Amino acid sequence: MLDQLNRSAFRLPSLRTFRSLSPLSRREMRVGLIFLTPWIIGFLAFTLLPIIASLVFSFMDMRITDGILNAPQFVGLDNYQRLFSDPQIWTWSSGTRGSLWITLRFGLFALPVGILAPLGLAILLNNPNLKGTMAFRSLFYMPYIIPFVAAIFLWGGMLNPESGWINRALVSLGIPKESTPNWANDINWVYPTYVIMGIWGIGNAMLIMLSGLQSVPTELYDAAKVDGANSWQSFRNVTFPMISPVIFYNVTLSMVGLFQYFLVPLVVNNGTGRPGGATMFYNLYLYRTFFTFQNMSYGSAMAWLLFVLILIVTLFLFGTARYWVYYAGESRS
């Protein structure tokens, strides 16, 4: 799906192309645009206009108090001044980190897991000696469709320090009761807790990677074998390049998702930032600014900072793609 963005399609057609259209092509364009109308209207009304509006909001003072919007006032760069000096976002010193660092730190921890776990599982399920691949595939995917809130409560129960099965299992493995983790309530264990809860969401990526693996032509493996490659070499030089587009797709979407991570802390730790402020993710702080305190203008400024950050990282990822993402049938320049 993302290949669409790799091509040169971002180029707008010139006015001359429109003028030189034949009457028949004009007709085709008119009819085509009629079918695109629902999306074009939706894009203007629910995407483009709101983007511009939030940029405008970020230069205003706008709040909702008791359900009533105040009279918006132009305040220039005030919101941005606050944004770039907000200790809640930027604090780096020891103790509680700022929201932006929390988000980045968690992302650097969760992204590799979110790619390697489904990849490992897909490689396992792709093993020709495995029996019942189809059943395994469905069963590993299945938790993905469980309502998110319900899945969190299941894992919350599993990870309950007293009655959860994980700590019971640890105790029965011989770990003393006192040194079992306090999971979601412990500042050092809360990120692993979130990652464990996220493991149930790997079904989607696993399916995509599995079908990527299945589409690698077997001749390539045979050729590698003839050349004397061992299994790591054939993974490194055959499998990985062939599935790199699929990995790229998952890395990009996970990254965009992790920048916006906040629903899990909102439900698990009630959006309070507990324990010790460690779960006040950037987007959670943004959510509270906008929804709890109904400060639309500061929220918009925060959203725009996030937007720009995601844009930079996405462009960077797309820039690196030419070095490691291989598209079959396309010559590498």
Added chain:
Amino acid sequence: MNRKAWRNVRLTMKSLTITIFTLAILFIFLSPFAFMVFTSLKTQDQISIIGAPIWPARPAIYENEETGQTLEMFTVPMSECEGSDGERGNQNLAIIRKGLRESTFIDPDELERGEFICAVSWRNLKRPWQFSPTWDNYKRAWESIPGTFPRVIGNTTFYALSTLVGTLISCTLVAYGFSRFRFPGRDFLFVVLISTIFLPAFVTVIPTYTFFQRIGWVGTWLPLIVPAYFANAYNVFLIRQYFMTLPRELDEAAMIDGANPWQILWLVIIPQSYPVLLAVTVFHIVFAWNDFFGPLIYLSTARQHWPISVALQTFNGIYGQQPQLIQAGSLMAMIAPLILFVLAQRFFVQGIVITGVEK
């Protein structure tokens, strides 16, 4: 053993090992379901007792069918009992008279032996556990989920279906426009459509919310339903990919017969596209069933409209100290998507593969 047979044995061993290994991972991966079922059938007491079994149980009792008398069961070291003639080990006995120095028991498995005295204090004895599911938890969860369960499920179903109609109609039209008409700027528009998946939600949510708040839509279904009628990137992409695989010859034949573009879509394309439309349907229903953020911001003040996700979260806020109710509620919330998944697995798998792998 000849060489071929030996090779077969080795292959079987190999596939046995890897299958068992995968099964073990699957077992751990799905264990929270067992946890949920077990916990949802426990009593509050059992959950708080340390050392209670993991399966739903209560301390064992013995009911005498003739007298209708119920007695508590205890695990008694038999060496302390009179007339034990060298019997060793522990047995589960029903207590008749509790004492601190000696207690009187009967053995439910050996009633003819009658009452006998053991030199034990009943306070120091452990009680055996008996399998005993508490089905009542489901009834309580059913009634105490905010708005009651049937209503919440009704709301969720309404949300899923009313947005499904819009998604199917709008995404099909837009996908048709992107796949069957050629004109300058089309590819540019398509790239714009795909790029919207990178947009952080809050950039658009804040002004949209403020606007809906101004016109009095917050607290109603409208902010959740209306946008669904204007197409979205994932489903348009999915349907477009499918349309592109359909041969154009049929369209052209219909065109020569004088069909207009609407008729071609309705009579030629859609009848060939049930697999992808079903995939969009199941994805959308699961999405709507899961959707937490939208209902949270637009419906949190309108309790009567709450779908399952928001109701379950509030339920957890109120009954968090009673895990058995939370687990029962979670199980009830996931039944519908699970049934859908079992019925329509094929479409889930196909749909995901198209979005992730295809270009």
